[in-house]
Amino acid sequence: MTLRRPAPNVTAMDTVRAFAPATVGNLICGFDVLGLALERPGDEVIARHSPADGVTIVAIHGDGGRLPLDVGENVVGVAASAVITVSGGHHGIELELRKGLPLAAGMGGSAASAVAAAVATDALLGAGLDRPALLACALEGERVVAGAGHVDNAAPCLYGGIALSRPGDPVEVVVLPVPKGLSVALVHPPHEILTEYGRSILPKGLPLDTVVAQMADVSAFVSALHSGDLDLLGRALVDRIAEPVRRSLVPGFDSVRAAALAAGALGAGISGAGPSMFALCRSLADAHSVADAMAKAFGGAGLEGADRHVSEVAVEGARVLSDEGSES
Amino acid sequence: MTLRRPAPNVTAMDTVRAFAPATVGNLICGFDVLGLALERPGDEVIARHSPADGVTIVAIHGDGGRLPLDVGENVVGVAASAVITVSGGHHGIELELRKGLPLAAGMGGSAASAVAAAVATDALLGAGLDRPALLACALEGERVVAGAGHVDNAAPCLYGGIALSRPGDPVEVVVLPVPKGLSVALVHPPHEILTEYGRSILPKGLPLDTVVAQMADVSAFVSALHSGDLDLLGRALVDRIAEPVRRSLVPGFDSVRAAALAAGALGAGISGAGPSMFALCRSLADAHSVADAMAKAFGGAGLEGADRHVSEVAVEGARVLSDEGSES
Numbered sequence: 001m002t003l004r005r006p007a008p009n010v011t012a013m014d015t016v017r018a019f020a021p022a023t024v025g026n027l028i029c030g031f032d033v034l035g036l037a038l039e040r041p042g043d044e045v046i047a048r049h050s051p052a053d054g055v056t057i058v059a060i061h062g063d064g065g066r067l068p069l070d071v072g073e074n075v076v077g078v079a080a081s082a083v084i085t086v087s088g089g090h091h092g093i094e095l096e097l098r099k100g101l102p103l104a105a106g107m108g109g110s111a112a113s114a115v116a117a118a119v120a121t122d123a124l125l126g127a128g129l130d131r132p133a134l135l136a137c138a139l140e141g142e143r144v145v146a147g148a149g150h151v152d153n154a155a156p157c158l159y160g161g162i163a164l165s166r167p168g169d170p171v172e173v174v175v176l177p178v179p180k181g182l183s184v185a186l187v188h189p190p191h192e193i194l195t196e197y198g199r200s201i202l203p204k205g206l207p208l209d210t211v212v213a214q215m216a217d218v219s220a221f222v223s224a225l226h227s228g229d230l231d232l233l234g235r236a237l238v239d240r241i242a243e244p245v246r247r248s249l250v251p252g253f254d255s256v257r258a259a260a261l262a263a264g265a266l267g268a269g270i271s272g273a274g275p276s277m278f279a280l281c282r283s284l285a286d287a288h289s290v291a292d293a294m295a296k297a298f299g300g301a302g303l304e305g306a307d308r309h310v311s312e313v314a315v316e317g318a319r320v321l322s323d324e325g326s327e328s
Numbered sequence: 329m330t331l332r333r334p335a336p337n338v339t340a341m342d343t344v345r346a347f348a349p350a351t352v353g354n355l356i357c358g359f360d361v362l363g364l365a366l367e368r369p370g371d372e373v374i375a376r377h378s379p380a381d382g383v384t385i386v387a388i389h390g391d392g393g394r395l396p397l398d399v400g401e402n403v404v405g406v407a408a409s410a411v412i413t414v415s416g417g418h419h420g421i422e423l424e425l426r427k428g429l430p431l432a433a434g435m436g437g438s439a440a441s442a443v444a445a446a447v448a449t450d451a452l453l454g455a456g457l458d459r460p461a462l463l464a465c466a467l468e469g470e471r472v473v474a475g476a477g478h479v480d481n482a483a484p485c486l487y488g489g490i491a492l493s494r495p496g497d498p499v500e501v502v503v504l505p506v507p508k509g510l511s512v513a514l515v516h517p518p519h520e521i522l523t524e525y526g527r528s529i530l531p532k533g534l535p536l537d538t539v540v541a542q543m544a545d546v547s548a549f550v551s552a553l554h555s556g557d558l559d560l561l562g563r564a565l566v567d568r569i570a571e572p573v574r575r576s577l578v579p580g581f582d583s584v585r586a587a588a589l590a591a592g593a594l595g596a597g598i599s600g601a602g603p604s605m606f607a608l609c610r611s612l613a614d615a616h617s618v619a620d621a622m623a624k625a626f627g628g629a630g631l632e633g634a635d636r637h638v639s640e641v642a643v644e645g646a647r648v649l650s651d652e653g654s655e656s
Contacts, residue, residue, distance in 0.1 A: 031540065142469070164548060166544040195556065207533045211534050213357070213495045216494040217494065217545045219547055220492060220500075222551050227554070232502065235494075236494070
């Protein structure tokens with residue numbers, strides 16, 4: 001937790017471009033606890049020094065004009081400001097956001113923007129913040145803008161892999177091992193669900209026997225990641241918390257999941273608050289077949305043309321890209 | 329899960345003696361999900377062929393005359409009868425129970441008796457039941473007699489080690505790896521708590537944020553067992569389910585736990601429904617010091633003369649002992 005990223009040479013960098021990947025939050029059995037990173041798609045934030053004090057958002061691409069340029073109302077602005085504050089500087093920077101992730105899709109787009117902004121700002125300033133500090137800045141962005149941070153998205157987005165988040169201040173992240181070949185089929189139908197609404201319908205509490213069963217499954221899933229027992233991993237992919245109330249928000253939920261399992265998935269469920277659905281698969285080849293089957297099932301439910309994203313679980317999370325002056 | 333114990337030669341065995349160890353259930357962060365086995369003490373059941381049909385309990389030692397000899401009212405009788413039924417035989421056997429474990433102590437005594445009876449009966453009959461079948465018979469014993477099976481005790485008692493139980497029919501047991509040296513200090517004060525009462529005061533439900541925090545901790549604990557990260561293991565030893573309501577049943581709870589931590593324990597809590605308390609420690613030497621400190625703290629709370637049981641986490645669970653005609 002105390003690894004520091006190598007401090008770049010500030011004078012050599014006047015532009016930094018950072019990438020942060022899509023993530024699957026609420027990993028079926030790991031509501032609000034587990035998430036995983038895909039290799040792509042993702043959001044990018046470009047940060048440049050600016051003569052003006054503080055943070056300015058100069059452009060946002062790929063959002064259809066829906067996201068605010070106001071620094072205090074955009075996760076990118078708040079996360080970058082938090083990095084400047086934590087690193088103790090009084091810097092002027094300008095940010096450009098390139099949304100590769102759709103809005104309200106359940107693909108961790110808000111977390112990706114916040115994480116990319118934190119990573120880009122840190123690199124531009126040569127602040128050398130460690131990951132817990134960067135995570136805190138990204139979560140601050142989500143908290144200010146959306147009222148709640150999504151650590152099960154932000155943690156895997158920053159760290160890569162499959163991340164377990166222990167609540168607390170600060171949040172503690174445990175990066176879990178990923179069995180060889182474990183792959184993700186993520187299918188995004190042309191439909192939107194506001195994350196805030198997805199949260200508002202969650203149960204306020206759960207009966208004790210449900211809690212025990214869910215504790216057993218999330219534990220068994222984590223054990224299976226360590227031991228590589230993919231059969232156990234599949235059996236543990238049961239969600240008794242969010243899925244019972246959110247499935248009705250996702251048109252075709254039952255048929256999409258059934259299609260994924262029939263095509264060989266280990267398990268399938270809602271990604272984040274939906275409407276995207278995802279499946280875990282034994283191999284990249286399986287994940288391609290499964291994604292096709294899921295997209296077809298969404299089509300059968302009236303949501304034609306779903307986007308398919310297939311990837312091994314990404315080892316690497318957010319990072320500075322090397323083609324615009326970065327050293328990492 | 330389909331491993332079969334080698335079928336003994338029935339004709340060579342007219343007496344079988346089985347041992348089943350003490351266990352810690354409700355492993356702090358793993359309410360009703362995780363338990364672990366100690367090397368000793370434990371209960372023993374001696375099984376012999378009998379000319380009379382069915383099961384007879386001929387003697388019980390070490391219970392102060394408190395346990396019933398009636399087969400249908402004693403876990404030993406019900407578990408043995410279940411083994412006979414499952415193995416399809418019509419056998420007459422007689423059982424002798426030697427209680428090494430105190431009653432109403434939170435040391436898994438009921439589970440140990442049931443497991444020892446199932447193992448002894450299986451070996452005597454040469455039934456060769458696999459462990460899931462033996463576990464089901466033992467749990468049947470507890471269900472009939474106490475109204476509920478304690479799988480977090482029965483599973484580690486039978487399998488050894490630290491066992492994760494996934495609810496279901498049948499229960500699925502995942503045996504977790506044990507970091508080298510991980511040891512237990514179990515301290516039993518002269519006090520009794522009826523398990524049924526300990527269960528009756530549990531919350532019927534839990535708020536969602538409590539559920540999420542507990543899911544994170546039990547998952548982190550399981551991950552730490554795999555990775556050997558004992559610092560993380562210690563941080564994850566938090567119980568938000570049973571401890572808040574049961575601590576008041578254990579005289580000296582706060583001071584005993586504080587004494588354990590001050591003496592170097594990774595974490596400490598109530599064993600099962602109490603009043604025994606236990607601590608997990610980095611080494612056997614640590615566990616000895618910790619047990620002494622805990623017993624002293626119980627003394628300070630008016631419970632002088634607590635029994636101390638110190639053991640590495642036992643790799644082996646219940647077994648047939650070899651000195652009375654067994655082949656295992």
